[in-house]
Amino acid sequence: MAGAASRGYKVVKVHHGEPYEMKRFAAMSTRLRGYAMRMTVSGALAQPLTQFLASIALAIVLAIAVMQSTTDQTTIGGFVAFVTAMLLIISPLKHLIDINQPLQRGVTAAELIFGLIDEPAEPAGGGRALLRAQGKVEFQQVCFSYGQANAPTLRDLSFTVAPGEVCAFVGQSGSGKTTLINLLPRFFDPSAGQILIDDVPLTEYCLTDVRSQLAFVSQEVVLFNDSIAANVAYGQTIDRLRVEQALAAAHLTELIAELPEGMDTAIGGNGMRLSGGQRQRLAIARAIYKDAPILILDEATSALDAESERHVQAALEVLMRGRTTLVIAHRLATIERANRILVLEAGQIVEQGGHAELLQQNGRYAQLYHLQHQSQQVT
Ligand SMILES: Nc1ncnc2c1ncn2[C@@H]1O[C@H](COP(=O)(O)OP(=O)(O)OP(=O)(O)O)[C@@H](O)[C@H]1O
Ligand SMILES: [Mg+2]
Known part of the structure; x- marks a missing residue:
């Protein structure tokens, strides 16, 4: 906001x-x-x-x-x-x-x-503690709609992502991709079906424990009017060494070196003093610092220039290593790296498989791909 x-x-x-x-x-x-x-x-x-x-x-x-x-x-x-x-x-x-x-x-x-x-409080969740998840994520016949009056946004979604796997979601704008990943941190709960982490329903875990398993890089990068270090270590105590490592992993060392106060430089309201690519990398650094086993990535649709893009890709590479990743992919590079691609249409999975496999099927994915191929993006 x-x-x-x-x-x-x-x-x-x-x-x-x-x-x-x-x-x-x-x-x-x-x-x-x-x-x-x-x-x-x-x-x-x-x-x-x-x-x-x-x-x-x-x-x-x-x-x-x-x-x-x-x-x-x-x-x-x-x-x-x-x-x-x-x-x-x-x-x-x-x-x-x-x-x-x-x-x-x-x-x-x-x-x-x-x-x-009088607004209802967030559900506290069950009492089950979860220190560090293995990273298995499963959706079982999940349905969701925004309010009763609206048509269902997600319909009967079922899929499993194994620990360490990268699962990409593609689909047209409005097909329900963001809605789907918002269910994992329990911003909303499904109206039917259930979501499991490590074979246990989300509702059984303590809510804070569920959220501490997730690193979230959203479509809109949100930064606070504070220092770079405070933004990277957001919600945790600032460990300067770890902040430095996270910044390096996110390809931001050069930028920090140029700033007069280094990582203590204030970045202005929502990171106004940073470029688009730098803001994205700072969000990635924050996720690296959190070091959660499950990564949720809602890639920005805005295209960056080639140089910036290369840095962001390299930063993402580090971030995704060894984590279960659910990514809404707009960049071709991310999609090609995915173990599995799920194609969403009007809240339903219409196709799934690897990039080459789906292209060969010549179905919805191939259509989307060819449509966007010239701009090197799949939306
Ligand atoms: N807070 C909300 N209240 C009511 N309807 C919503 C809300 N958020 C999204 N929707 C509707 O749900 C549908 C799916 O939206 P969603 O944001 O999940 O799409 P998306 O696949 O992420 O699209 P994009 O690629 O443009 O980000 C859309 O039709 C949208 O209008
Ligand atoms: Mg979206």
């Missing part, structure tokens, strides 16, 4: 969206002014109204008191005490009315806050 916000300005500038954004800003300001105005007016109206009502009440009570005193029902002392008490009560009454406005505002805010508190 923060990343999207910080990159938003580029879209605005490139598309000449300034007038549009200004209009939006003006419209929002007008609305806000309207609300503020209404609040002030209702607040200001309340005061004279209460004053008026209080005065009427006072007049009536005073009239009764005067009437009583003329018929000798009360003493002078009693009369004076009564009138003084009446006068004294007006001011607290006014304050009571003034409370109404902040109270209403507080109630509205409380509604929002309680709404957030």
Whole structure:
């Protein structure tokens, strides 16, 4: 989110969206002014109204008191005490009315806050501990849909990835690839079927243990406005030696050497001071540092220049070594390296096999491949 916000300005500038954004800003300001105005007016109206009502009440009570005193029902002392008490009560009454406005505002805010508190907590998972998985991943007839109203995004997916194997997913945009890998860290749970790591259903493991088995390099690189070292060791204590090794493995040593403060250099909001390829490599360094047995890779669709691409490929090579890898592949090089390719279409596996084998079958994969071959990418 923060990343999207910080990159938003580029879209605005490139598309000449300034007038549009200004209009939006003006419209929002007008609305806000309207609300503020209404609040002030209702607040200001309340005061004279209460004053008026209080005065009427006072007049009536005073009239009764005067009437009583003329018929000798009360003493002078009693009369004076009564009138003084009446006068004294007006001011607290006014304050009571003034409370109404902040109270209403507080109630509205409380509604929002309680709404957030009432959000269901993430499932803690079962009690089973998992120190370090072997890395076998299995999907058994997994179905998933975003909300009940939507059509199912994943339908009856079954496959097994052996420890250390590289399994690539290809398919058209929107075929459900990202959804599929988001099920592994339990960002969502399948609506039917189950997912197993080392032959045990995910739900039986402690949630934090499941997530500590996974290194995730997502489609959108997310970096924090902190030093390079803090970004690499994100979520863990910074071991400078290991950070250095991870950076070297991710082909970032040269970059670090050029920076004035080395790995302690701040990289700006979402790594603004880095190039696209460097940002990707930093995300890879983070995954290398985490050293998890299962790697999930959602390759960026954005193409890099040849030199950058070579560095990223080399960094990926190190990262994937000895780990079970589930990769959404857009790069030809990654796909060719995969032990197995699963072709997804509308949330279903329509073909699977090796690169050469699938090409020979001349089916969906071959079609996708030929379609994208000229740009050296398969999407
Ligand atoms: N949070 C969401 N809520 C509702 N629908 C969603 C959500 N995320 C994705 N979808 C829908 O689910 C389908 C699959 O999306 P997904 O992101 O898994 O596709 P993908 O294969 O990763 O595509 P791409 O190659 O473009 O990244 C799409 O039709 C999309 O509209
Ligand atoms: Mg995707």
